[in-house]
Amino acid sequence: MDEASPGRATDLQKAVEAAFSIAESYRGMGTLASYIPALAGVDPRKLGLALVTGDGSTYVIGDADEPFSIQSISKVFMLSLALGHVGATLWNRVGREPSGSPFNSIVQLEAEKGKPRNPLINAGALVVTDAVIGNRDADAAVDELLLWLRERSSDESVDINEDVALSESKAGSLNRSLAYFVSAFGNLQNPVDEVLAAYFQQCSVAMSCRQLARAALHLAFDGTDPTDGRAVIPPSRSRRLNSLMLTCGHYDNSGDFAFRVGLPGKSGVGGGILVVAPGHGAICAWSPGLNQAGTSLAGAVALEALIERTGWSIFA
Amino acid sequence: MDEASPGRATDLQKAVEAAFSIAESYRGMGTLASYIPALAGVDPRKLGLALVTGDGSTYVIGDADEPFSIQSISKVFMLSLALGHVGATLWNRVGREPSGSPFNSIVQLEAEKGKPRNPLINAGALVVTDAVIGNRDADAAVDELLLWLRERSSDESVDINEDVALSESKAGSLNRSLAYFVSAFGNLQNPVDEVLAAYFQQCSVAMSCRQLARAALHLAFDGTDPTDGRAVIPPSRSRRLNSLMLTCGHYDNSGDFAFRVGLPGKSGVGGGILVVAPGHGAICAWSPGLNQAGTSLAGAVALEALIERTGWSIFA
Amino acid sequence: MDEASPGRATDLQKAVEAAFSIAESYRGMGTLASYIPALAGVDPRKLGLALVTGDGSTYVIGDADEPFSIQSISKVFMLSLALGHVGATLWNRVGREPSGSPFNSIVQLEAEKGKPRNPLINAGALVVTDAVIGNRDADAAVDELLLWLRERSSDESVDINEDVALSESKAGSLNRSLAYFVSAFGNLQNPVDEVLAAYFQQCSVAMSCRQLARAALHLAFDGTDPTDGRAVIPPSRSRRLNSLMLTCGHYDNSGDFAFRVGLPGKSGVGGGILVVAPGHGAICAWSPGLNQAGTSLAGAVALEALIERTGWSIFA
């Protein structure tokens, strides 16, 4: 394992550069998330990588400062907020086990009577969003998320891409189906349209690699922001989020990602992948081309190469 | 995270004792694996705990030196042997993703045409055993496993409990069904009876907590035995085994175990749970009473309490 | 098989009376379709029975002239209309096999990529309704159905119960989920809301036993109205409708109904059951209490007793 040392910053910068260089040959490979027109228009050759360590040092390369649609990465932050609002009662409404299914599968929902298998598949994320809304409305939940993301990333410019949000809503038949299904079992307390409105907005938040890595930094330090020592969330919540990302963060590709990268992470169909290296830092890669499981192809390559070099795998 | 220090041994001994003490109030709770008569006869109040660290220090308490039926824990060692024999070609025959299903589910097998979801569910373990047998016979595979376990645990007394093996075979309808199903899709190269013979034997190996923890120690040090510096298996195989244990080691309870204990582990219906703490050591708990997912109830409590005290969660 | 004879009318009247008498002891048993408030308010002791034969003779008893909500019985008539509009191309969009599943199951839909198993489960009926709408709107489709039902039943009073339609729409989360799911796979050409509007209306048509039996009479005579010799629909369509009712008309209770009653039939959660006796006539029973599969409990008893007496089982 790595130790703080005079040459550490140089080493990390070199590791980021090497990882980027390896991933570059995968630029433009994979497929864009074509079902959302606003995402299909993104330049497929974009590639960015950002790493933030415990002392706040940030290492970036490529398109690391270009905002992209965070999509399902938002599920991690919303889950953190929901656990803050309703605590462990959330687990009466959504499970905590890997689903072994694609992100949008409805089969498990029927077998388990409207209780989604985990909060990182779409059905579970809808329940989480409903919990964040609580007795308020969709706007209140989205505002809470934006405030949180701006504070955590120390960047007031984080905002929603309304074109993407509209595009999501228009193309959202499957998510509507999932929401009505969950609702039919009494597992949404707010109207389906309200929950979907918030959900489409949260998916449409635009952030850069740098912002996302910074926003997740506390998850690498047991819930505490290492730059100021402030306890952002309790340790147990931080560990819960990390363990869910490890086991469920990439749908039916979670097992493979766990081996290849060896760190908790969450991917989004916008091409972003956020990973947490406990005790070390947070990392975000972005490249729009996706593999079959909806995970960024070049992004995963970059992360695999980077962790290979840093030795931060939690399994080693 | 813990650091080597003069008082470390004392701290670990205290942590083991505290964990044991907490788990004691769960002695006798849960249910025995009644479908195997030879297991149903075990004293339900047994409780043992053993921890081995990188310098070879061993901390034990309770029934830590009493051999018990390792059952599915054998899957981890057989997987390691299979990867040694056939390498990555194994993944053409078995997947690497969590199944989201009980250990004996056959549904996924049909949908995926006889390719088990992962090597730690029964169907996948049968394929693994077939790969270890290779062009030999069941006895050769079982002998190889025994040799490996004796060498890794530095204890020549490790052996098979033939009563349990017979009992397994008699009660093995579901495993027979799984084996014939996999075979029907051409995914076994040896006769079903040969594969099952080896499988029932491997499940019937009897080992103590101390022996199991010692045997797995190299998995906590990237495949190298820290006591002599010998590379037992390649780092990539060690990480693969750890990541599979983390995501798939406890069937449809894997997500919960990952959060509660925070370490890669594998449970067996004999009541044993083996866990690996990368960079720190290996631990084994044993108590025969099982929870609904087939994991030792008091054993999981002991491990949770122990890792809480050592701070070895990979998610913190 | 029975033959026309002087005493036939007396025999049939006696058979209807005997069947009614047997079914009376089941009045009020079973459960009302509570998820639709407007249906939950119906008197559970209602019981009606009507039989129409080839010469137009009608035998009625009990509440045979009281309109009730036809619900899923509408699926048969809409299917007939859809086949008239688009012919066999319909089968590219919906299957013709029993589903082995409850009426509202979504599991099969996912496995078969949005192509419902048959047109008599809800998902399939939504596709059928979409086909009837075609390039028109929901109202045009509903008007076409009403005109057809009025003409076929020779009764201009057939109409929609708007309270029920509103109630359906409010309680329609599961149907909305199914519709969005089918739509997500591109299997609806009209907007989901338009299709659902028509669907909720068609389910809310109110008809009496007498009207329904008369409306289906042509299905007992290979598509020809036996009272005037007019070919209402082609023989092949009539046989298709009958065979689909026999194999799929009662969801996961279809096999049992086929044995007990021995005739093609379609049940609705309003408590109506319409059956066709090829070569003999059409029959409708109504009683609101449902069995576990959503079929009228007393209604099925009445039909079983009636067919026992007439000897009209197609399996004898």
Added chain:
Amino acid sequence: MDEASPGRATDLQKAVEAAFSIAESYRGMGTLASYIPALAGVDPRKLGLALVTGDGSTYVIGDADEPFSIQSISKVFMLSLALGHVGATLWNRVGREPSGSPFNSIVQLEAEKGKPRNPLINAGALVVTDAVIGNRDADAAVDELLLWLRERSSDESVDINEDVALSESKAGSLNRSLAYFVSAFGNLQNPVDEVLAAYFQQCSVAMSCRQLARAALHLAFDGTDPTDGRAVIPPSRSRRLNSLMLTCGHYDNSGDFAFRVGLPGKSGVGGGILVVAPGHGAICAWSPGLNQAGTSLAGAVALEALIERTGWSIFA
């Protein structure tokens, strides 16, 4: 519908010839049941057709007197025998609903805890065979079947093709898997090997179209042999067999067969299809080439054409 008339025999002979002629252009199409070597060696161009009416008249053409492997057609006769032995208690162990699945699916079995969906899929047929064995052995059950088939077909030459039986047993991994699965849930009272021995034998009975049609004649007359007026089985059992053949006789092709042919029937992967025309007679077609659902391709064409000409569809 047809009426007895002087020219009836001539008409039926012409109908049989016309149907045969139409089916001839499909000779050799489809695929042989390659997984059983002894079946894969049959001449794919074989085509036979036999029709027996209530007066015992028999109309045959082509290879109607050549014995072939009856395979799953045996399930109907074994079901009749089982109902004779254990009556309605059989339905505690096996359902009566269409499965919506291929003949060898195991998914439903797991969801329904080892109770097969119906007695005409393989898993259900294994339970039926177990019930026929009862407290005897496999040979006793097979002997009972042979005696029954010889008596019903008035032909003492009916026998088992032992080459096929051996071939079945060797290739029987999937059936073994199903049997062990059912057994694991306690739904077999005899040892798996005993049940499988009987099952492989019953599937390997060799009969000709003429023999099979004659053996099923009583099913067309409510359980009574019309040639001698003897009640072979009770009417309720005869109707049950017919309704199960209609709804479940062709696995996931049952709905289509019901429409195309319009009669209860049972297909076997040996290429035979047995159908029952209530009130008219029994028919058997044979041609080895199978469609995707495992039903004889040319055989189904012949039957469709024949029933088109006789007007015997139960849906018209």
